Amino acid sequence: MTHTFDTEIAEQYGLLESILLNHIYYWTEKNRANEMNFYDGSYWTYNSTRAFNELFPYVSEKQIRNALKHLREDGILLTGNYNKSSYDRTLWYALSKKGLSIVQKCQMEETKGDLSIGQKCQMEETKEDNGLGSNVQPIPDNKPDIKPDSKPDNIISAQSPGGQASRLQEEPFITLELNTEEEHPVYEKEIKNWEELYPAVDVRQQLRSMKGWLLANPAKRKTKRGINRFINSWLSKRQDRGGRDHGNPVSRGYQQASDSGYGARLKELEDEDWGGPGNG
Numbered sequence: 001m002t003h004t005f006d007t008e009i010a011e012q013y014g015l016l017e018s019i020l021l022n023h024i025y026y027w028t029e030k031n032r033a034n035e036m037n038f039y040d041g042s043y044w045t046y047n048s049t050r051a052f053n054e055l056f057p058y059v060s061e062k063q064i065r066n067a068l069k070h071l072r073e074d075g076i077l078l079t080g081n082y083n084k085s086s087y088d089r090t091l092w093y094a095l096s097k098k099g100l101s102i103v104q105k106c107q108m109e110e111t112k113g114d115l116s117i118g119q120k121c122q123m124e125e126t127k128e129d130n131g132l133g134s135n136v137q138p139i140p141d142n143k144p145d146i147k148p149d150s151k152p153d154n155i156i157s158a159q160s161p162g163g164q165a166s167r168l169q170e171e172p173f174i175t176l177e178l179n180t181e182e183e184h185p186v187y188e189k190e191i192k193n194w195e196e197l198y199p200a201v202d203v204r205q206q207l208r209s210m211k212g213w214l215l216a217n218p219a220k221r222k223t224k225r226g227i228n229r230f231i232n233s234w235l236s237k238r239q240d241r242g243g244r245d246h247g248n249p250v251s252r253g254y255q256q257a258s259d260s261g262y263g264a265r266l267k268e269l270e271d272e273d274w275g276g277p278g279n280g
Contacts, residue, residue: 003056006106013074016059016067020052021076024093025103039082042094046083050182068093076102087175087211089183174207176231177214179221186231194231198239210234 005018013021027045031037037044049068053061071077076099080092095103172185186207194203210231214221222230 006103008106009102013076014067014070016056016063017071019056020064020067021071021095021099021103023055024077025095025099028094037082037092039080039092042078044080044082044092044094046090046092048090071099075099087183089175173204174211176207176211176227177218177221178227179223182224184224184227194235198235200242201235201238203235206235206238207231 003019003023005015005022007018009021010018024045028037028043031045032043037046047055049061049064052064053059056064068077072079075096078094078096078099080094081089082092083090170187170189172187173191175183175185178184191203191207194201
């Protein structure tokens with residue numbers, strides 16, 4: 001996968017900021033050409049920090065968050081949430097008028113200038129179907145399908161490991177809240193594996209029940225390392241009961257908790273010996 005950035009923007013705002021800005025501009029322009037993702041006067045694209053990290057594995061999620069924050073604070077980047085599902089917190093990004101003027105000005109100057117070989121750098125550039133790579137899809141399904149006509153002359157390219165795109169294109173069935181306030185996505189491939197392991201269980205419904213339980217018990221949410229153990233423990237117990245949910249407070253009383261006093265009913269449910277999974 002080939003990543004690019006503008007040297008002038010990198011000098012002024014930072015290397016990673018330039019890479020991310022170029023990536024976001026690339027996808028918003030694709031959406032503009034396809035007349036997709038137009039909200040509040042701007043064309044948008046979307047991605048999670050985790051997906052950005054998979055696209056740019058040579059930097060950490062923290063570095064990506066800081067770079068995006070820097071671009072927002074400088075008035076270059078806009079953020080929004082246009083997801084169809086209320087629990088989907090995937091951020092959407094668009095360039096502000098200032099951001100567009102910076103990128104477009106640099107591109108205009110690049111077409112006028114005659115850069116020498118010493119002013120350009122290219123590292124083992126490979127061809128990708130999606131050019132700069134693709135972004136993760138939340139609930140909406142909008143995948144741009146055209147490519148920009150050209151790449152500016154003073155763009156620097158950096159090579160990263162390939163093979164990430166197929167996972168990033170996939171839409172999660174559901175996300176489960178973690179104790180870090182992040183969300184763990186659950187994909188169809190994982191669901192199929194669990195359905196084979198726990199044939200007596202309605203895996204999809206149990207995932208919804210898990211989400212309800214995690215929302216109702218924020219103090220008992222799991223870590224990134226513990227969430228899969230939590231899921232398997234939950235499904236295993238349902239399998240042992242033949243798929244029945246007699247012991248699950250989410251399916252038996254969560255709605256009742258909403259109807260007759262959330263706090264009191266939730267305390268009652270937590271006191272029951274239902275064998276729920278421990279903290280992970």
